[in-house]
Amino acid sequence: MSSLLNRSLIKNLDLFRSLSEAELDQALKSAQSILLQEGSTVFTQGEAADRFFVLLHGHLKVVQVTPDGEQVTVRYVSPGEVFGIARAMRRSHYPATTLAVQESIVLAWPSSEWDQFIAGNPQFAFNALQTVGQRLQDAHSRIRELSTEEVEQRVARAILRLVDQSGAKTSEGIEISFPITRQDIAEMTGTTLHTVSRLLSQWKDRGLVNSGRKRITVRSLDELIRLAEGPQIQTDQGDPVRGVTPS
Incomplete structure (x- = not known):
């Protein structure tokens, strides 16, 4: 997938909307496009968190296995969302498994570039912070509901x-x-x-x-x-x- 095509796919996402074309190209410089078939795993619980992602197309399911072996569906990821941001939470390993529930396309970046990436993209950093906050709120809501x-x-x-x-x-x-x-x-x-x-x-x-x-x-x-x-x-x-x- 060319840099130009990538730019056209992400320039209207809220995460990247404020960036110029030159900044989009810079943000995509180290990105890798991944096509996932239904059932394919993006990463697994406990795996080293070496990448972070944005979903471009499709839907993903995030599941977690509890210490007593029970599987819990944590949430679903929709197009335009950032996920796999263990680095933002200062975690070295993914806390859950993420897999495609239908054919999906994601962009992946090396986690080693997280700090530099958000420094050059304030809107992305703001949305990532909102994502972390929303997930904490969702977790608290689920505990209360249960x-x-x-x-x-x-x-x-x-x-x-x-x-x-x-x-x-x-x-x-x-x-x-x-x-x-x-x-x-x-x-x-x-x-x-x-x-x-x-x-x-x-x-x-x-x-x-x-x-x-x-x-x-x-x-x-x-x-x-x-x-x-x-x-x-x-x-x-x-x-x-x-x-x-x-x-």
């Missing part, structure tokens, strides 16, 4: 996050625009495949979602939001309060 919310509420929240990240309007509703399995949802929400399958079947019967092989379409967004917000109780004044379960 501690305080019922399974149905957690699953509804997870699907809404995916819709917000990459939902596409169709004649049936809003479809998550990349392959997603029921097992993936289970790993995102700390529950079992059986429970997710049961919930999605119930929601399908109620007209909330359609789900098929690696596809989920939300048909009733308002109802799914209501489930994600949790149950309501009445106050003494008769006003509903969301997210509080009666004792």
Whole structure:
């Protein structure tokens, strides 16, 4: 892939939008373009973090294996996002595995160039900092959800996050625009495949979602939001309060 083609692919990304063409060429000087087939691994948990990446096309899944051997789906990466930035967190090894859920294209840079790269690209540095902050916030939210919310509420929240990240309007509703399995949802929400399958079947019967092989379409967004917000109780004044379960 030529430098000119690379420039045309990234110049409209938020990460690089403020750069001149000369600065884009400089940023791409040491970049490597990688085509990933579905199921291909970008890097694995525990591997030396020798590169950082930007996703140009497709979608990636980030998974982590806990000390007791349980696999957790941490998040999904959408086009335009920077990932694999262990260097920014002063980590020498990748804390998770990242793999393609569909054919994808990434750009990779050597981690040894991270400090110089962000010094010459303030917008990239700002977005990278935002990315780290968002991931910390997401981690805290997931801990809270696992501690305080019922399974149905957690699953509804997870699907809404995916819709917000990459939902596409169709004649049936809003479809998550990349392959997603029921097992993936289970790993995102700390529950079992059986429970997710049961919930999605119930929601399908109620007209909330359609789900098929690696596809989920939300048909009733308002109802799914209501489930994600949790149950309501009445106050003494008769006003509903969301997210509080009666004792």
